Amino acid sequence: MPRKLNRKFLVQSCNARYELYAFYNESALRTRQPQLDSSPPPISVPSPRPGKGGNSIVIVIAVAVPITVLFLVCVAVSRVRVKKARTVHETNKDDITTAGSLQFDFKAIEAATDNFSESNKLGQGGFGAVYKGTFPSGVQVAVKRLSKTSGQGEREFENEVIVVAKLQHRNLVKLLGFCLEGEEKILVYEFVPNKSLDYFLFDSTMQSQLDWSRRYKIIGGIARGILYLHQDSRLTIIHRDLKASNILLDAKMSPKVADFGMARIFRMEQTEANTERAVGTYGYMSPEYAMYGHFSMKSDVYSFGVLVLEIISGKKNSSFYQNDGNDGNLVTYTWRLWSNGSPLELVDPSFQDNYQRNEISRCIHIALQCVQEVAEDRSTMSAILQMLTTSSISLAVPRPPGFFLRSRHELVDRAGPSMDSSALCSIDDASITSVTPR
Known part of the structure; x- marks a missing residue:
């Protein structure tokens, strides 16, 4: 009898077959007659013959496996990112309610301020009005009611709540709570009876x-308050809006830094940041921040320097050009006096002779170091506090400050008589910057 060996292997997605004859030729299969022999030949099983089908399977596997792995990795990463974003969102959402402050009822605040009456109004800021409030328990508070049309939106509002609630320092205003109902955004602070520094500083009476x-x-x-923000608190915070109106005075006339709506929190290793939207007050803003949006701890140092000059002189930096016929600003005027060897002419006349000359001269010197044009040339707040409290520390000679404006007479004197006095141009060794307020 003829013997025919037929083997088939079935596996998932493929069919392997081998025969003792060329089974792939169907015509030959129909006409082929098996050979008869008295002794059948020994059976030998040939190896499977690779063909195009085998190569295709290898290629499919080689391509499909990496694609599948890559797809699974992408799905896993996407899920992790979504989960992280959701966690951050929920954390930020929870921060405003768990930041260590109380959420007040709007009706309670309305009653405490006598329906936000004018008689309880303490002041008006760029973002809204501040009212004095008294709760039934007798506790007095300062209520900052943000205007519905103010530039401070919900993001800035939440930022101020989250930032201030985590700060505890005697030279920082304390946030007691907030109210966020409908369109109402209200911050409740400790009551500081003597209003703000500008109320006293720029009023002749x-x-x-x-x-x-x-x-x-x-x-x-x-x-000390700024140093706490920069270095001593568990957060590194850049205020970005230091000015006289944001310094409150308590019953003992001790200062408290306020208004953290524009503050920014830095990471532990972060030293500077950029923004496309410079916020703050022109005149107090450092050159690199006003012109390029670069801000850092040295930006607050510049603002502090301007503030010190205002405290010494009793004059506003922004409107100084209108006083006594002087060109430029307070920083420019101070530098001229310093260069001429007469810095004490800056002193507020209301002092008369009741001040320490060496002490006030040193403060002017420190302020000029704070308003240097290049941020790296400015001292840190820790060094500034040491210089203020230790008279034995020597002070570096300051360079021309940022936003130093030369008068026409100075430009003509430097350029010679051939210069047209109506032309104002930049001098190589001076910084001349003109900033137009928005």
């Missing part, structure tokens, strides 16, 4: 209440 001794203590208190 109130200036006399701030003699040099008190102003010197105010300068030191502000420095």
Whole structure:
């Protein structure tokens, strides 16, 4: 009898077959007659013959496996990112309610301020009005009610709640709570009875209440508050809006830094950041921040320097050009006096002769170091506080400050008589910057 060996292997997605004859030729299969032999030949099983089908399977596997692995990795990464974003969102959402402050009922605040009456109004800021409030328990508070049309939106509002609630320092205003109902965004602070620094500093009838001794203590208190923000708190915070109106005075005329709506929190290793939207007040803003959006701890140092000059002189930096016929700003005027060897001409006349000359000269020197044009040339707040409290520390000679404006007479004197006095141009060794307020 003829013997025919037929073997088939079935596996998933493939069919392997081998025969003792060329089974792939169907015509030959129909006409082929098996050979008869008295002794059948030994059976030998040939190896499977690879063909195009085998190569295709290998290629499919080689391509499909990496694609599948890559797809699974992408899915896993996507899920991790979504989960992380959701966690961050929920954390930020929870921060405002678990930041260590209380959420007040709007009706309770409305009653405490006598329906936000004008008689309880303490002041008006760029983002809204501040009212005095008294709760039934007798506790007095300052209520900051943000205007519905103000530039401070919900993001800035939440930022101020989260930032301030985590800060505890005697030279920082304390946030007691907040109210967020409908369109109402309200911050509730400790009540500081003596309003803000600008109320006394720039009012000719109130200036006399701030003699040099008190102003010197105010300068030191502000420095301690900023140092806490920059270095001593568990967060590194850049205020970005230091100015006289954001310094509150308590019953003992001790300063408290306020208004953290524009503050930014830095990571542990972060030293600077950029923004396309510079916020703050022109005149207090450092050159690199006003022009390029670069801000850092040295940006606050610049603002502190301008603030010190205002405290010493009793004059606003932004409107100084209108006083006494002087060109430029307070920083420019101070540098001219310093260069001419007469810095004490800056002193507020209300002091009369009741001040320490060496002490006030040193403060002017420190302020000029704070307003240097290049951020790296400015001292840190820790060094500034040491210089304020230790007279034995030597001070570096300051360079021309940022936003130093030369008068026409100075430009003509430097360029010679051939220069047209109506032409104002830049001088190589001076920084001349003109900033137009928005």
